[in-house]
Amino acid sequence: ANAVCAALPEVLNKILAVAIVDGPNGLAAFTQWRETLSSDRLIPVTPGIKRLDASGDVVTRPAAPRVAGVAVRRDYENDGRPFRSWANQALYGIVGPEQNYRFSLTDGSTEGQEILAAQGGIIARGDSGDDFAIADGGFVYIGTDNLSDQTIWQQYHKVRGRDFIELTCLRTLRQFLGKFNLTTQTIQSVVNTVHDILAKAEANGDILGFKCRFDPELNNAQDLRSGHIYIDAQFEEAPVFRRLTMTSRPYAPALQATIDELLARQNLVS
Structure with missing residues (x-):
């Protein structure tokens, strides 16, 4: 070691x-x-x-x-x-x-x-x-x-990509901390900000898809009163293409198509 x-x-x-x-x-x-x-x-x-x-x-x-x-x-x-x-x-x-x-x-x-x-x-x-x-x-x-x-998490680009998105969210959302009251408009702005970051990643082909929402299961009145909210951001990094399995076998219909074509031409000549 x-x-x-x-x-x-x-x-x-x-x-x-x-x-x-x-x-x-x-x-x-x-x-x-x-x-x-x-x-x-x-x-x-x-x-x-x-x-x-x-x-x-x-x-x-x-x-x-x-x-x-x-x-x-x-x-x-x-x-x-x-x-x-x-x-x-x-x-x-x-x-x-x-x-x-x-x-x-x-x-x-x-x-x-x-x-x-x-x-x-x-x-x-x-x-x-x-x-x-x-x-x-x-x-x-x-x-x-x-x-x-x-x-x-075995593909390193997935780990690095997740770090990139989380750090982007951190650097973008820190402007809200301590400056805004936690109103409906503020919460929606935070959700929209994370949504836009993920939407750009999807458009670039970095992630396959995502879901972003104000989590209804984790948020409660007591946390809101203390200024704490939970945002649920789910996204899937695109995996790298590293293996291909291709089946190669005879295609019998091609033989019948050849016979049918020959017969059609023969009938035209006749």
Whole structure:
């Protein structure tokens, strides 16, 4: 176990942040390391990367800073909104991964796929001669998960997206605190503000849908008298597309259609 990774979640939870952390190389070592950690704010990557230093020598360095660069690039492409996965993105400025993991788009028993199944992220090498490689060339980061034990929060872009919306609501609604009396108009303005934030997220494709309301079950006269209200905001982040199952089988009606077409043409000739 890594003492820093073990201590990080408590800090990350307080500031609503995530951390990209480097795990050990190799499936067995990575799996043992991963089993010591559980957090929806830790995003693991393995292996390290090789790059050229100032003198032209090849040196080995952690991969986390490179993945962080991909994260910044993806957020920038989405107008700074952190609702997109960083997976299937090229890594630039490296000469290779510290260790080459076998990876296949169709074979789940490869080392790379098994690390992904253990919620890890990997750096895979492209191969123009392999139809089942992730790319024809270069080096690609593949990883959609954090180290959460809750399936609903295992995709890191969902965690980051929820943080973004909640912080947006916080920064927007703080203007109401202490300035306005809690009237019907104020309550409706608060509900409308949250609704507009969620509506924009839905329009951008960040969330699939939402419901926002003044919660009739939680609000009561005593809380209202003290200046406390409850707003129920429900929304579902869009999941990343990461698996496809396609059934491929013969289509017999095409044969009958061919026969019918030939017969029709024959009748026309006759």
